[in-house]
Amino acid sequence: MRRSLRTIWQTRGLARYLLVAGVVMTAAFVVLAVFAPWIAPYDFAQNTTDAGERLPKLAPPSGEHWLGTNDQFYDIWSRVVWGARTALQVVLLSVFLSALVGVPLGLLSGFTGGWPDRVMVFLMDALYSFPSLLLAIVFSFLLRSAVGGGVLAAALALTAVYIPQYFRVVRNTTVSAREATYVEAARALGARPFTIMRKYLFGNVVQSVPVIGTLNAADALGTLAALGFLGLGIQPTEAAEWGYDLSRALDDTSAGAWWPALFPGLAIILLITALTLVGEGLNETLNPALRRRRLQPVRFTALAREGGAR
């Protein structure tokens, strides 16, 4: 952990700052999501005040309603805050699940080789070549009757879409690592295949997963919002969702109402940008091929100590 932090800090150019900016922005959304009940003035499906008075319809931003209200009498600031919770829940769940399936599958397929590997690669490549939104639409179409239209259904639909990406990367690194000398040495010592996969390959193969994970999270967030926008995502009765709010806002454009559209969209774009910055930043600092090191001031005492420790 400390070593990778140092690697990040010693990188030259913009990459470091992009990474820091991304982490700070993501953290802000995590705060919104975790503390939503305390931050949001209203519940996500609350269109009356606590005294039972109806909120105004399509009221522009004011001191009362910071970001205005929408055509369903909802307070937009509250919807944005609760939407952060939904978005992070779905994205975390789907990234976790697709890594959980994709990584072992890729490891196994790459290590075993032969025709099962060929078949898996062909299958995953076919899925990967398919437009991701189309796949997500098909999966949510199929899951609707089985799991309903909630957070879980959306997360599962996205999981299915992103499994091939983990599979591909992990499988390819496994194939190249399989022939490395240290694996051969382990095999010569009589290590069983499972031990080789778990102790020798996994640690080397899993390094690219955080980068794919964050970039996937950004992509998944966009797909989730797109599903919501098409009316095929999380149902409005289940949770607040930015994409759904934007589909409602589409009808208000002719009336010239900009606030129902602007704020949920800004939330999506900020969170996607934040996650992308983290992913790209990690990639540019941790990937030795892309990384450009800063010149370090030479300190002889430090060098001597390090040399002594070795």
Place this chain on the structure above:
Amino acid sequence: MASAAAGSLPRYVLIRVLLVVPMMWVLLTIVFLLLRVAPGDPVTAAVGDKLSPEALESRRAALGLDRPLVVQYLEYLGRVAQLDFGRTISDNRPVLEIIKNQGGATLTLTLGAFLFALLIALPLGRLAGRHRDTALDAVIRIFGVVSYAAPIFWVGILLVLFVITFVPSWPTFGIASAETEFYVPDRTGIILVDAILANDSASVVDVLQHHVLPCFTLGLLLSGVIIRLVRVNVIQSLKDDYVEAARARGIPERRVVRKHAFRNALVPVITVIGLQFALTLSGAILTERTFNWPGLGNELVAYVTARDYVAVQGLVTFFAVAVVVVSVAVDVLNALVDPRVRY
């Protein structure tokens, strides 16, 4: 690569085209398995509340749903080979007819989007690559990230709001005004071509005006990817020996970038445009919904909402076929442009 004969262009094209068959087969099998093995009865899901049990049973028999799965699978493959994508359950339309009528709108939308994307991305990508790690580079890269990150429908809504406020007379939804759709005779299914064939300049202008906003919106999304690619390629080719050699000959830096580095940086763009076809299709579905565009994406969403399995299966099958065909076309095109691409 082993022998000289192996590197010939016709051989490459032949192998690439032959590879279509297994690729298509896998995709079609996936589509079939997903949509047919899924739990629930398609007919009941689509029209269960409208018809009597006997009528439902006859519909099921007409669709062949009462036969064994293997038979259904083989029939499905056979029909797709004859470009028969089935008939919708909910309104009994042949899917091929939907594709003929609505596909043109999706086609002109995507082509227009690519045009806008290239117009935006090529100059910006070149600038960013040439001035790496400067403020200009940072601004362009942020533009690239944001235009890719911004939900396309959100960008669309904001553009509509902007246009409504400042140019109220500019059309913001649909593919043509009501008069144009009424007067232009339908010949090709592509309204822009129909208007040109009808030799009706007012209609052509009207249709083109309707295209600007949706194409620009979808083009912005695509430009993000292309900017990033062109930038990286320019940076890489600026490091290459032949560029160094050009500099050594005393050619001014501007000319080195334009004539030597930039040209070679363009070759991968063709590949990526092909790879981005999937992204374009996703973006087109969303753009169509935003601008009420009468294309295939809107049809798909309508049939998903109606829970019409056959229509969804037919349209998704068509998209799968399109993805395969485009990927092959791009590979062949790439081989024509770049002599290093061969088996």
